[in-house]
Amino acid sequence: MNTVKGNKQLSLVSLKEKVQEETKAIYAVEKFNLWYGENQALYGIDMTIPMNKVTAIIGPSGCGKSTFIKALNRMVELVPSVRMNGTVTYDGENIFSPKYKVEELRTNTGMVFQHPNPFPKSIYENVVYGPRTHGIKKKRILEEIAEKSLKEAALWDEVKDRLDENAFGLSGGQQQRLCIARCLAIEPEVILMDEPTSALDPVSTGKIEELVQNLKKRYSIVIITHNMQQAARISDKTAFFLDGQVVEHADTTTLFSHPEDKRTEDYITGRFG
Amino acid sequence: MNTVKGNKQLSLVSLKEKVQEETKAIYAVEKFNLWYGENQALYGIDMTIPMNKVTAIIGPSGCGKSTFIKALNRMVELVPSVRMNGTVTYDGENIFSPKYKVEELRTNTGMVFQHPNPFPKSIYENVVYGPRTHGIKKKRILEEIAEKSLKEAALWDEVKDRLDENAFGLSGGQQQRLCIARCLAIEPEVILMDEPTSALDPVSTGKIEELVQNLKKRYSIVIITHNMQQAARISDKTAFFLDGQVVEHADTTTLFSHPEDKRTEDYITGRFG
Amino acid sequence: ACGNTEESKGTEEDSQNVNAESDGPEVVVDGSSTVFPIMEAVAEEYQKENPDARVNIGTSGSGGGFEKFAAGETHISNASRPIKDEEKASLEEAGIDYTEFEIALDGLSIVVNKENDWVDKLTVKELNKMWSSYGDVTTWADVREGWPEEEIQFYSPGADSGTFDYFSEVVLGEEGEIRQDASLSEDDNVLVQGVTGSKNGIGYFGYAYYAENKEQLKAVPIVNDSGEAVAPDQETVQSGEYNPFSRPLFVYVKHSALENEAVYNFTEYALKNAGAMSESVGYVGKPDSAYEEALQELDSIAGK
Amino acid sequence: MTVNIKRMIHEKKSNRRFLSILEKSVPAFFLLCASISVLTTIGITLTLLVETVTFFNRISIIEFLTGTEWWPFGENASYGILPLITGTLLITAIAMLVALPTGLASAIYLSEFAPGNVRKVVKPVLEVLAGIPTIVYGFFALTFVTPMLQLFIKDLPIFNALSPGIVVGIMIIPMIASLSEDAMSSVPDSMREGALALGSTRLEVALKVVVPAALSGIVASFLLGVSRAIGETMIVSVAAGSTPTLTTDVTQSIQTMTGYIVQVTLGDASYGSTTYYSIYAVGMTLFIFTLLMNLLAQYISRRFKEEY
């Protein structure tokens, strides 16, 4: 950060924005360690996540991918035994500072999980859950939000005539897109995705990949995948995790064509995992 | 089959053996269809499985791989809604013929699952579960069996001093090898493995792959994997399943270097799945 | 007298219940919960003297006791009222011969709150007016002029108890009906609490409950048939002066069970000691002569 | 190879006959066990029915069902069961007013807010509360709750519906809390995560996601609580008095169906009297009541079964 001091709030904010504009980083993670009880799961992670880009995270099972992105919206705190240190800065603010409201962070970051997890409510109710929760009551607005989000999630055409049906009636792929629509409805800035296609068939997978490509125009996206081809296809940046550490983090094309680290190469050529 | 008729039992048997020797097929599957309730999961499977070889089965999620190998030891019948037709011949006998004892079939075929599933008993009790079940009571013999099986499964050295400890105390990879030891303890002829390494770390995966290579000297092995590299590394034959059908079944090297079918090629180059 | 009935009924009874008819040392007693403390005291002493004895006592109520008595499940049945005609009939049907013994007296006590300083005595007639559902009494002034015009609270044992039966027969007569607004409870302790807690309360229950709570309660002297107002105490109950609320308590003994040495011994012991025992648990013994007569009767039944 | 396992297994095939007999007879034994529950129901129904029929030979069923007075003793006996039913319902209503909100709130706290170790302590403690014999609760109602209530309600008689009702409610709290908590904790965490990731507070997760998703389990626990309240015996026997009154006034003494049955079995009614048979008629009514309640509970939990 710059050393300009004692100025007005406004100038500080604009300064902050400027800094971000330069780095285009929405997240900055520094020396981040995380333990589950006695077991350390993340070791000194240093990484920035660029704005309006797709960042893919790859790595073998148990290497800490999920733990890492759950740290980004502090969902990892749901595990009581978790301890952390280091900083994670979102939009210039340390998300672990005491006065930072976790609900606010999570409103700004949407999350999509490995297995689609719609609520046992109607499709419509699923989408407007977020806006409702945050105090938007007007029916007209909610309907507009629902339509817009479902369209963005490329689901509108398939469900527009059955918005009142239970979300569990949808296929897996549709459910996953519904979950995406649900998190788009509160207009987050970042979308965190934890293996969103691993439980899906190829066709649904294709749809979601396409969707991710479209969404990155307006959202910053972090996506975990165990499928190297997928990472190569859809991401701009790729980070390779191994045993709780970032082994390599680079432009996707670079990382896949010229991996710097031997372990990265072994992994992407399927030598293990 | 040959047309030699009216001869003694003995000669028929030797004939059968001869036929098998020629084709070296332990399983012959013909026009095999399978439904879960209304949904057909397997469509007219025709396939033979060679003796003392490793056959890999690959294909995207939901294509029917698990269903297929569970049909081979009739475990698929545990799902009440299953209906089947066509024949599966094991060692020359139709396993679906009414007088064929399913327990006998399953004694001859061991099975290893995706997630290690030891019993919540001691390591020793896990290994001798099978022999016990089949009526072997003598402590001395059981101990001998346990040692031999654990050695074969390359686990003996790691657990020989803690045979009385609970199997859940082992690591994932050890548990999986324990499950392999458990099925070796009844000396099956075939071992069916359903993604045995997908829940394991690279090191454990390596150990299991090595083990498979050793075991094929005395056992016929069918292994499902989602990892193409793994299939390429360890198998002699590979079958590619798609939407409940066998798209291609050939020598592993052939299949991976010169896939005949466009879909196979797409799949092994990671175009989908 | 009992010899022939014994022979004709013996086998049938044997088949009815293994438990009660076994020749073992077991004595099975059941019935009134009012009589229970007396029999318990007797049994306790008896056991001390005969460590091998096996006496057990239930508290199924007088009616429940007779039911079990008729079913052949018990040797002795306690009752806080004389046996009813239906019960006689079912015993006869079961072929059970029995004899009734009065073992003690209970002075059914009518009590009011300690702070009640106006009630000096009551007549049965007044009681009738107070307790009857036809009596339109609501305040004490309605009972007798000059008494405060404050609403009375009524506390009575549950309608299915011997005490209730006795009281309503004496006070309300055959046709009478107890007032609807009376608070009923199966538990006499609860009645004690009720009357203790309400200044204008009135209630009734067994003498033992009054004797135990003399500090908190005031027993109302009742005008007896010779016109005197008598309060319940050991003497007046035993002598019969405290009438008509001095009521007898009974045990019924099955003849065939007396064949059994254990039952005979226990019954004999009970009749010998009932007087002392009842007083130790808050009831009133009968005059000694009454017990002697009873013992003679017992011996003649058992053929000794 | 020192042992030939395969051959040994093959030799043991002689066991197969024994095994296959076992394999056939074992299910028969288990079926027998399962049939006991059916026999129990049949036993209850017959037991009640036989004596109830005798009762209705003496008292018309119309009088029984529509009569507004229950006074089964003495010369002017009347057998209208309505007062016992209203008494039962009154107790049940008060109990549920206490138990529902408290039980549900505890369940929500335990399942959604409490740290793991608090839950580990509180749940067993609540279970102890559920295990205390009801007779203990009865005296608690009479000697503690009633005097407490009398501080607030001046003319509250010593027997009233309110105090035992509240205590029955207290007794039921653990049951509702525990069962609802079970229903709520079986809602998959993925659902909570989904809501939390949208910025919901814990409260919103609980009320908008978890409770609706666990609704059928929660409702079923309510209904079980209701049938427990209907069937509760000792508390009401001790603290509600024994006065069957057709009333909705909670400060009055009442009698419940169970209270009546215990009164007669412990009391003086002679065997073969109409009073004696009346307990079976009341028992039958009680049985039908709880049966309907349970069927409703089952219907609800089937009808609104959550699918995750």
Next chain:
Amino acid sequence: MNLVDKQLVQRRRKKRLFSNRIMRQIFFSASVFGIVVLAVLLYRIFREGLPYLDIDFLTSFASRFPEEAGIKAAITGSVWLMAVTAPVSVVLGVGTAVYLEEYAKENMFTRFIRMNISNLAGVPSVVFGLLGLTVFVRLMEMGRSIIAGGFTMSLLILPIIVVASQEAIRAIPNSQYEASYAMGATKWQTIRRVVLPAALPGILTGGILALSRAIGETAPLLMIGALSFIAYLPENIWSGFTVLPIQIFNWTARPQEEFHLVASTGIIILLFILLLMNSVAVLIRHKYSKRY
């Protein structure tokens, strides 16, 4: 393009967080309420009953003198009763559960049994008392014996055990069955060697909780006619008996104030036994939970 008014969201958040905090307190108080009641209850009981609690109390029979009264017969009776109830109800309950979970075909009869069990769970205990009185005591001529009481109690708690066992069995992952079947084990072998051992903790926990219900039940035994005074120990299952709650009930009904205190002492013993049973259940649950 912005439908979500960020300002509004920001403003609402304060309120939401506030109500979250308030409601959390309310829910917390509700949970505490139960515990406070328990504490009051226990305090009263201990204050009254503790002075009478000594070794003599445990080793003497009932007496007409409060200071000599003891609870030996009732404790022994309760133990005997449990000795009948526990095996009968556990065998029947587990048998039923195994049948329903492992063998039953989905047909009318199975549905009927299921319905039956959940119905029985809601039947008031007095009704079981009537059943026991009519069927066991009278019809089967068991008299007022331990066995009649034990059978009645077994039926009363049967549904609880069935449900607990069903849940325990259902919690066993499919992979355990697969592992066993894949070894060529038959169904019964799988049940005996895999299912029952794995379900045992759940079954035991459920069983103990059910038994602790049985040990505190008063009404059905009163109806069967369990005794109030008994000054010897039962010899066999055909003996008459008394149990803790009945002895307590009897003491509370006495005129003498001291007996009411003795009743509290009895309650302490009963609670102690309950607590003991509950802790065993908790221990089992704790030890064996989260195994898969």
